[in-house]
Amino acid sequence: MSVLKNRSTLRWLVPLAAAVTVVGGGAAIGTFAANAEPALPPRSAAQLLVDLQTARLDGLSGTVVQRADLGLPPLAGLAGGDAALLTGTHTLRVWYSGPDRQRVALLDTLGERDVIRSGRDVWTWDSKANTATHRTLPESTGRAAEGALPVTPKDAAEQALAAVDPSTLVTTGRSATVAGRDAYELVLTPRDEASLVHQVRIAIDATEHVPLRFEVLADGADRPAFEVAFTQVDYRRPDADQFTFNPPPGVKVTEETAERPGPKAGAQLKDGKPDAQRPGAEDAGLRTVGTGWTTVLVARTGAADVARTPAGDAAKPGPADGPDAAQALDLLNGLPKVSGDWGSGRLFAGKLFSVLLTDDGRVLAGLVTPERLYQAARG
Numbered sequence: 001m002s003v004l005k006n007r008s009t010l011r012w013l014v015p016l017a018a019a020v021t022v023v024g025g026g027a028a029i030g031t032f033a034a035n036a037e038p039a040l041p042p043r044s045a046a047q048l049l050v051d052l053q054t055a056r057l058d059g060l061s062g063t064v065v066q067r068a069d070l071g072l073p074p075l076a077g078l079a080g081g082d083a084a085l086l087t088g089t090h091t092l093r094v095w096y097s098g099p100d101r102q103r104v105a106l107l108d109t110l111g112e113r114d115v116i117r118s119g120r121d122v123w124t125w126d127s128k129a130n131t132a133t134h135r136t137l138p139e140s141t142g143r144a145a146e147g148a149l150p151v152t153p154k155d156a157a158e159q160a161l162a163a164v165d166p167s168t169l170v171t172t173g174r175s176a177t178v179a180g181r182d183a184y185e186l187v188l189t190p191r192d193e194a195s196l197v198h199q200v201r202i203a204i205d206a207t208e209h210v211p212l213r214f215e216v217l218a219d220g221a222d223r224p225a226f227e228v229a230f231t232q233v234d235y236r237r238p239d240a241d242q243f244t245f246n247p248p249p250g251v252k253v254t255e256e257t258a259e260r261p262g263p264k265a266g267a268q269l270k271d272g273k274p275d276a277q278r279p280g281a282e283d284a285g286l287r288t289v290g291t292g293w294t295t296v297l298v299a300r301t302g303a304a305d306v307a308r309t310p311a312g313d314a315a316k317p318g319p320a321d322g323p324d325a326a327q328a329l330d331l332l333n334g335l336p337k338v339s340g341d342w343g344s345g346r347l348f349a350g351k352l353f354s355v356l357l358t359d360d361g362r363v364l365a366g367l368v369t370p371e372r373l374y375q376a377a378r379g
Helices: 016-022 045-054 075-079 081-086 152-161 319-333 370-378
Strands: 060-069 087-096 101-108 111-118 121-126 131-136 168-172 176-178 181-190 197-205 211-218 226-234 252-257 286-289 296-300 337-340 343-349 354-358 362-366
Touching: 045 152, 045 168, 045 181, 045 197, 152 197, 152 211, 152 226, 176 197, 176 211, 181 211, 296 370, 337 370, 343 370, 354 370, 362 370
Parallel strands: 131 252
Antiparallel strands: 060 087, 060 226, 087 101, 101 111, 111 121, 121 131, 168 181, 176 181, 181 197, 197 211, 211 226, 286 296, 296 362, 337 343, 343 354, 354 362
16 A cells, blocks of 8 residues: 555544645643654655655554643643644554554553444444444445544554645655664755744655654744654554454444445535535535635634624523533633734644634634734735
8 A cells, every 4th residue: 555645634643634634731742752853864855855756654553642732721632532633642553554454442441442443344442431433434445434443653654745835845854763673864845934843854664665653833833733653563463353343342333324435515526626615515614715824714603693692792501501501601801812904812832833713703724823814814
C-alpha cells in the first residue's frame, strides 16, 4: 500500500488533523526523542517527499503516544469522547495489515477503547462501559471507508502534506532516533505570518520511509503544542487474530447500519471542489475564506439559534440542559469580549488556532491570529 494513498481520516485518533486539513492545560510538553542525532547520508526535502510517496507499508504494529498542550479551556473535557484527545497524554496500541485489516486500542487507567476493522466488519468496544458496536461496511468502493480506522503519525503527515503549496516552505531538519529507528526530518513552515503554526516536523524512517513522529509547533514556541509518535514499532505483518473480535460475556452489543461513503457538506469533494467552496455552499451555513495555512472556516448558526440576554451573554440553560451545559455556557461567557468594524462577539485564542463567536450568530475558526479572523468577519 502506498503510504500517501491511504486517505483514512484521523478524527478518532488525532482531532487536530482536521484543523490541519482545513488549511492546510498543563505544563509544556517535551519531544519524544532525546537520543543523539544518528549519522545518515544527506537527503534533500524533495528526496524525502519522493520517499513518502513511494513507500510501501504491508504490515505494522506498535505503541503510539499522543501529547497535546493546545491551551484549551476545560470546555474540551466536557465534550468527552474524541475531544478528550485534545488535551493531555494518551497511549495507543496499533496494528495494521492492509487497508481492510486495522486495529487501534486507546489505553487509560480506567479501561480500554478499541476500534477493529476486519474486511467489511467494524467493531468498537469500550471495556469501561462494557458495550460494543458492530457495523458492516458497504461493498468495496475502491478505498478505505471514511473514518474506519486512523493509524499513527502517517495519517497526520498525509493531512499536513496535503497543505504543501507555494504558501509552504519545505526544508529538512535534524536527523533523529524515534522508537529505536534512525529517521530524517521533513520541516513544513507556513510563509504567511498570520498563521499560528510555526512549523510542522515529520520524522521519517530512514529505511522504511514511514512517518514515525509528527509535531506541530506554535508560533513563538520551541516545544510542540501537539505531537504523536511511535515509542515502539514493528514492521512485520500482525497475526490475523489481532483483527478478530469476540464480544466478552455480558457485553451489550449494538448493531448499526453503515452509511454508504459519499460527499458531506463542507468536507467532501464534488466536481473537484469541496462543498464549502462551491456556489451555494453558504446555504448550508458553511464556507471558507482564504487559502493555505491561513484558511478561515466560517459557519453561521443563525441568530435565532443563539439565545442571548440583553447583556450579550449566552442565556442560562434550563434544568433539563444539565450541569455540563451550564458549565459550558459559563466558560463561553468567560471568554473575552471583542468588537470592531466587523461587529462584536467573544474570542478564544489558543496556541495553534483562534475561534471567534460573533453576536450575530457566526463562528469563525482557523490556525490564524485573531486579526485574520476579524478580517474574515468584516467580509
